[in-house]
Amino acid sequence: MATATASTLTVLFPTKTKTKTITSRPHSHLLTIKASSTNPTLPGRKLRAAVIGGGPAGSSAAEALACGGVETFLIERNPPTVAKPCGGAIPLCMLEEFDIPTHLIDRHVTRMRIISPSNLAVDFGKTLKSHEFIAMLRREALDSFLRSRAESLGANLVSGLVTSLDLPDSSTAPYVVHYTSNNSRRSLPVDVVIGADGANSRVARSIHAGSYTCAIAFQERITLPDHKMNYYEDLAEMYIGNDVSPDFYAWVFPKCDHVAVGTGTVRAKQDIKMYQRGIRERVKHKIKGGKVIKVEAHPIPEHPRPVRVRGRVALVGDAAGYVTKCSGEGIYFAAKSGRMCGEAIVKASEGGDKMINEDDLKREYLRVWDNKYITTFRFLDLLQKVFYGNNAAREALVELCGDEYVQRMTFESYLYKKLADGDRWQDVKMVWNTMASLMRCNIVGR
Ligand SMILES: Cc1cc2nc3c(=O)[nH]c(=O)nc-3n(C[C@H](O)[C@H](O)[C@H](O)COP(=O)(O)OP(=O)(O)OC[C@H]3O[C@@H](n4cnc5c(N)ncnc54)[C@H](O)[C@@H]3O)c2cc1C
Incomplete structure (x- = not known):
C-alpha cells in the first residue's frame, strides 16, 4: 500500500474551517470538554477528519466532529434517495437523544x-x-436527514466513492483518502479517519482490522x-x-x-x-x-472486529461490528458509536487544536464504548444461542414472551437502552419460568 509524505501533502490543508459554534442540545456539553493531552498543537489550522460513509454512524460522527471544532469531510457514495436494505425499527430513546423529528416516523x-x-x-x-412505541422509518429518510444536519452544522458533505486509503509514515503525517467523484479521481489528506462504511468496510480492509x-x-x-x-x-x-x-x-x-x-x-x-x-x-x-x-x-x-482502532483510524457502526445478536439491531448502536467516536476525537484534540494518536482513540472511544455496551452484546449473544437453536427452544421462547414481567424488562431495555429496574422476587420467578419452559420443551437435559 502506498504511503503519503507529509511534505507533499500538508500544503494542501487549508487553514480555515467551516465549523460553527453549536448550542443545540445534543452537543452543548462539548463546549466544556477539556483534555490534559500532551499531543502537539497544530500550526495555524484545525485537526482535519474524513468520515467515510454517510449512514447513521458516519453522519453522527461528522456532526459531533464539526460541532466540536474539527474540520470534517463526510464522504458518501450514494445519493439521498438510495435506501440501505434495513427494517428501519429504532428505539424510543434514539428519537430524543438524536433529535429525530417525528415527521420522519x-x-x-x-x-x-x-x-x-x-x-x-x-x-x-x-x-x-x-x-411508548417502536418507531419505524425508511432509511432513505433517516439517512438523508442525518447527513443534511451534519452538513448544516459545519461538515463538508462530499459525494464520492472512496477507493483506497494511504497510510502515513509518521505519527503526524497525513492519511490520504482517494475517492472518485463525478467521474474524476480525487485525494484528500487528513489527520484522522473514521470508517463508517458499513459491513463491507474498505477502511477496515485498509488498516487490516480483521474480518468478522x-x-x-x-x-x-x-x-x-x-x-x-x-x-x-x-x-x-x-x-x-x-x-x-x-x-x-x-x-x-x-x-x-x-x-x-x-x-x-x-x-x-x-x-x-x-x-x-x-x-x-x-x-x-x-x-x-x-x-x-x-x-x-x-x-x-455478528460480532465486533478484532481491531477497531489502528493508528489514527477508528471504525464505528457496522464497520466495527456493532449489531446485537438476537434482535439484529444496529441503527442506534451505529449512531451512538459514531457520536461517541466523534466526541472522543474532539476531546483528545481539545476542540480540534491538537493532533491525536491511537492511545487517545482507545482510551476515549473504545474503552468508553466497551464499558457501556459489551455486557448487552454478550447477553443477547447468549439468548440467541439458547433460544434460536431449534424449534423446541423457540417454542419455549414464545411461551416465555407471554409473561408480562419478561415483556416489561425486554421492552424497557430495548426502548431506553439501559437495564430496567428489576424486582428481585420477579427476577427469581423469571429464571424459574425460563428453566421450566426449557424443561417442558425438552431443551434442558438434552
Ligand atoms: C435487511 C436488514 C434489516 C435490518 N433491520 C434493522 C432494524 O429494523 N433496526 C435496526 O436497528 N437495525 C437493522 N439492521 C441493521 C442496520 O441496518 C445497520 O446496523 C445500520 O445500518 C448500520 O449503520 P452504519 O452507518 O454503520 O452503516 P450503513 O447503514 O451500512 O452505512 C454505510 C454507509 O457507507 C456508505 N459507503 C460504503 N462504502 C463506501 C465507500 N467506499 N465510499 C463512500 N461511501 C461508502 C454506504 O453507501 C452507506 O451509506 C438491518 C440490517 C439489514 C441488512
Whole structure:
C-alpha cells in the first residue's frame, strides 16, 4: 500500500474551517470538554477528519466532529434517495437523544407479535405505556436527514466513492483518502479517519482490522391492498422456526405504504431464498394480493472486529461490528458509536487544536464504548444461542414472551437502552419460568 509524505501533502490543508459554534442540545456539553493531552498543537489550522460513509454512524460522527471544532469531510457514495436494505425499527430513546423529528416516523408500532414454529402467537407490548412505541422509518429518510444536519452544522458533505486509503509514515503525517467523484479521481489528506462504511468496510480492509462473521439478511418490500395494510397499522411480526431461519428470525415490519418481509441467517446463507419462501408461506394469507416493489439483501455483522482502532483510524457502526445478536439491531448502536467516536476525537484534540494518536482513540472511544455496551452484546449473544437453536427452544421462547414481567424488562431495555429496574422476587420467578419452559420443551437435559 502506498504511503503519503507529509511534505507533499500538508500544503494542501487549508487553514480555515467551516465549523460553527453549536448550542443545540445534543452537543452543548462539548463546549466544556477539556483534555490534559500532551499531543502537539497544530500550526495555524484545525485537526482535519474524513468520515467515510454517510449512514447513521458516519453522519453522527461528522456532526459531533464539526460541532466540536474539527474540520470534517463526510464522504458518501450514494445519493439521498438510495435506501440501505434495513427494517428501519429504532428505539424510543434514539428519537430524543438524536433529535429525530417525528415527521420522519412512518409507523408507531405498539404491538410486536412473536409467532412460534407451531404458530403459537404472543403479543409483546402489553406493558407499554401510552406514549411508548417502536418507531419505524425508511432509511432513505433517516439517512438523508442525518447527513443534511451534519452538513448544516459545519461538515463538508462530499459525494464520492472512496477507493483506497494511504497510510502515513509518521505519527503526524497525513492519511490520504482517494475517492472518485463525478467521474474524476480525487485525494484528500487528513489527520484522522473514521470508517463508517458499513459491513463491507474498505477502511477496515485498509488498516487490516480483521474480518468478522456475517449473517445475510434478505428482504422484500411489498405493497398490500388497503384492508391488508390496515392489519399492520401498529403491528410488527417476528416469526421463528426452522422453516424461516435456522438461527435468526423472520419479520414483517410495517412501513409508510408497504410492509418489509424478510429473514436472515448466519449458518445457511446459501439457503436464504428458501427461508424467504418459508416466511412468505407463513404469511401468505396476510400478504395475498400484494405487489413486490423491491428485493434487497445485505450482510449483518455478528460480532465486533478484532481491531477497531489502528493508528489514527477508528471504525464505528457496522464497520466495527456493532449489531446485537438476537434482535439484529444496529441503527442506534451505529449512531451512538459514531457520536461517541466523534466526541472522543474532539476531546483528545481539545476542540480540534491538537493532533491525536491511537492511545487517545482507545482510551476515549473504545474503552468508553466497551464499558457501556459489551455486557448487552454478550447477553443477547447468549439468548440467541439458547433460544434460536431449534424449534423446541423457540417454542419455549414464545411461551416465555407471554409473561408480562419478561415483556416489561425486554421492552424497557430495548426502548431506553439501559437495564430496567428489576424486582428481585420477579427476577427469581423469571429464571424459574425460563428453566421450566426449557424443561417442558425438552431443551434442558438434552
Ligand atoms: C435487511 C436488514 C434489516 C435490518 N433491520 C434493522 C432494524 O429494523 N433496526 C435496526 O436497528 N437495525 C437493522 N439492521 C441493521 C442496520 O441496518 C445497520 O446496523 C445500520 O445500518 C448500520 O449503520 P452504519 O452507518 O454503520 O452503516 P450503513 O447503514 O451500512 O452505512 C454505510 C454507509 O457507507 C456508505 N459507503 C460504503 N462504502 C463506501 C465507500 N467506499 N465510499 C463512500 N461511501 C461508502 C454506504 O453507501 C452507506 O451509506 C438491518 C440490517 C439489514 C441488512
